[in-house]
Amino acid sequence: MTNPVETHWSSLMRAASRGDEGAYRRLLTELAPAVRAKAARYGLSGADVEDAVQETLLAIHVKRGTWREDEPIRPWVFAIAGYKIVDQMRRRYRHAAVDISDFTEILPAEAEADPTTTSDMDRVVARLTGRAGEIVRAIGMEGVSVTEASQRFGMSEGAVRVALHRGLRKLADLRASMVT
Amino acid sequence: MRTDDLIDTLAADLAPRRPVVSALGTAGAVGLAATVALFLVGWGLRPDIVAMTDSPRFLAKPLLGAMLAIGALGLCVRLAHPGAPVRGWVVVLAAAPVAALSFVALELAALPAEAWAPALLGDNSLLCLVSIPALALPMLLALLSGMRRGAPVRPALAGAVAGLAAAGVAAALYALCCTDDSPLFVATWYTLAAGIVSAVGAIAGRRYLRW
Numbered sequence A: 001m002t003n004p005v006e007t008h009w010s011s012l013m014r015a016a017s018r019g020d021e022g023a024y025r026r027l028l029t030e031l032a033p034a035v036r037a038k039a040a041r042y043g044l045s046g047a048d049v050e051d052a053v054q055e056t057l058l059a060i061h062v063k064r065g066t067w068r069e070d071e072p073i074r075p076w077v078f079a080i081a082g083y084k085i086v087d088q089m090r091r092r093y094r095h096a097a098v099d100i101s102d103f104t105e106i107l108p109a110e111a112e113a114d115p116t117t118t119s120d121m122d123r124v125v126a127r128l129t130g131r132a133g134e135i136v137r138a139i140g141m142e143g144v145s146v147t148e149a150s151q152r153f154g155m156s157e158g159a160v161r162v163a164l165h166r167g168l169r170k171l172a173d174l175r176a177s178m179v180t
Numbered sequence B: 001m002r003t004d005d006l007i008d009t010l011a012a013d014l015a016p017r018r019p020v021v022s023a024l025g026t027a028g029a030v031g032l033a034a035t036v037a038l039f040l041v042g043w044g045l046r047p048d049i050v051a052m053t054d055s056p057r058f059l060a061k062p063l064l065g066a067m068l069a070i071g072a073l074g075l076c077v078r079l080a081h082p083g084a085p086v087r088g089w090v091v092v093l094a095a096a097p098v099a100a101l102s103f104v105a106l107e108l109a110a111l112p113a114e115a116w117a118p119a120l121l122g123d124n125s126l127l128c129l130v131s132i133p134a135l136a137l138p139m140l141l142a143l144l145s146g147m148r149r150g151a152p153v154r155p156a157l158a159g160a161v162a163g164l165a166a167a168g169v170a171a172a173l174y175a176l177c178c179t180d181d182s183p184l185f186v187a188t189w190y191t192l193a194a195g196i197v198s199a200v201g202a203i204a205g206r207r208y209l210r211w
Helices: A006-018 A019-041 A045-063 A074-094 A120-128 A130-140 A147-152 A158-179 B003-012 B020-042 B056-079 B087-110 B113-121 B125-148 B153-173 B181-208
Strands: none
Touching: A006 A019, A006 A074, A006 B003, A019 A045, A019 A074, A019 B003, A045 A120, A045 A158, A045 B003, A045 B153, A120 A130, A120 A158, A130 A147, A130 A158, A130 B003, A147 A158, A147 B003, A158 B003, B020 B056, B020 B125, B020 B153, B056 B087, B056 B125, B056 B153, B056 B181, B087 B181, B113 B181, B125 B153, B153 B181
């Protein structure tokens, strides 16, 4: 309980539950490397690591009502991370690809890919339909703000947030349905 | 998508969240009401129920059902919360089979050996095997829909425990109608019925409680 990370994360999450966006952004930013390390320990590599990280952050967001303020936050975070990392491993083994390590000598090096981008998540984001999908892509991929999105789509900011919320829920459901 | 962009997107969607416990509580209450209503319409109390209230054999039946329901419901709530400790509720849940076995031991001591088999077989074992799962169904559906709002990291286990909770409620109610009162009967047929509901819950959980 006296663990400094525990105290720090749970105070950020409590602030977030009261609507402090900055605290929430800081919390998610700090959770990302912790989840990344766990995913690497489980043996994920490359874009799979970042897919697992993003899926965990999305799940933490959608399921944040399952953390109770009087419970420690780290077991909660890492239980979600473990669940989502195993999901990602299942997907990977299902679509087992040829191991390219035998061909590293003859394959051209990949052009400097940003290591914090994902492949699976992008495919699912592309599948989101309707206005909710357009808004998730505008805000998530193009970095458009809620205000800018409301101007671009001729909607109120409230309506943009509702559509964003719906899109993110749908995204989480689509991702989960990709494991069977 | 870059992770930083995802974080910005999630932060833009920050709104207060209702605790999942309240969703589970609502779902449990709805399921309980439906199962009780189904019992009153389709089964009803046995006619001699007033006279039975001083029979320990009779009273043990709803007590065991209630113990199973309470332990399993508590565990359900924990299983819907990732990382929440479960040991305390596992102990509470384990009290139900321990109590059932104690009642069986008392019954074996009280009855002569030749009376064991008729007591175990009872009169209505098939009715028990059908009634408890049927009564448990509304409660199980309600609990599963409540748990979908949560985040069970072991979906099949969570479904199985939801099945035990629903079976406990159904057993406590069916006990008020069933005329087989021997603990030997209860430990056999009620347990088998609870096992059926729990297995259905596990299969449903594996399928519907993923997130």
